[in-house]
Amino acid sequence: MPAARPSRSPTKAPRRAAPRTGSRGSSPPLDRVALLAHQLRTPLSTINALAQGLMRRADRLTIHDVQTRAERIWRASLRLDELIDMILSYTRASSGGIVLNPSEFRPAELIQRVCREQGDQEPARPLHVEIRNLPEMIVGDPVLLEQAFVIVVSNAMKYSPPDQPIKVSAHRDHKAVRIVVRDHGIGIPERDLPFVMQPFFRGQNARKLPGTGLGLSLAWYILKLHGGDLTVESREGHGTKVTMIVPETNVTGLSYSI
Template structure:
């Protein structure tokens, strides 16, 4: 059967359909703004819905239900704070506005603290720490190093099954220390691995998990500011190993 040629109204409809289905250029400004808006809106929606339920029915709820909703509000607010911090520091990094404030700090204490915090944010999964060999004092910007380590640890927990551990290991040599964070999660496809630290890039197998694609880019930049290295090894379906190497003393 021969179909008739589309007339003017049909041509307009077909043209509009093509425009709607045409893929947008990866990494376009519109894509990036849409992604960031969506990621910020998700925890805000959780906070709004739970706070509204407490305001309306909190006085009639069992105390356990009130505590559970309060805990979810806290977790969502922490996620929102984490997202805003990442976006702000990424913007500062792009503008060359990150300045190191070096101090001597206890990197083991930092790792213990972020492990506890991120276990809670990810649903109380367990981290295994083997970091006793790390020095008690390390020279660097403690706030920025904590953010970089937190980004990597959060990714490991976020992309791992709930019944698997994330292992954090410390090692030392004469002039440097290393923190290795290994998971048994979904891994990174080999074709995506070369691009995984680029801003806004997300691996093809992570679309089901919320994220901005900014974290690893920011973490690598922070480590680079300390004259260190962030190295990634991964196999899809087997897990990911991220190793952060930092000099013990500034260059």
């Protein structure tokens, strides 16, 4: 991402205006259900078609053919699992059902593990990780924080071409860990930027790409539960920068609605 690009005011929290018909940040409940159903059907259709092809042509396929189809089924199942997990997490968050389970963990290990696992899904993509001066241990919910970090990194990969690099940097910032994920993707139109963390909202230039519009709102919610923050800076056609602030010791007793 070019260092000299114009700066945008970071988006800090979903706006919670009352729903209006045709408003940019809201959609009727039936439209949301239809969106979720469509997103679930896509990987299911892929799995179904590939599995039927394997059964019909098993005696004519080479080992390479079987391996290729099996990998595509595996990736579609990962996408399906991700969608189901996202929907369940959103349901819990919207009902106040997510409770922190804080423990000590090593932030550098969590960041490296997520980057390694996400990178394995796109081995040809450059993924640069820079970690410096992190505290050895912090206190927080490592499961939830990993989920938030996975959302941010997978978004960067989803919305940028496969040959474009993703840069992840992390360092200590006062009594917090600052994690920054930058991509060279499609970016977010300026008119859409204030709404990107509203549940189910999708930017105009992302409507044809897979997604539910729940990821960033869920990641923001998780960071807020920890007493941290998540901000987004972006410029259409020039990529996106997402910053996550994770306090070294989580703040308990916070309550946020998604």
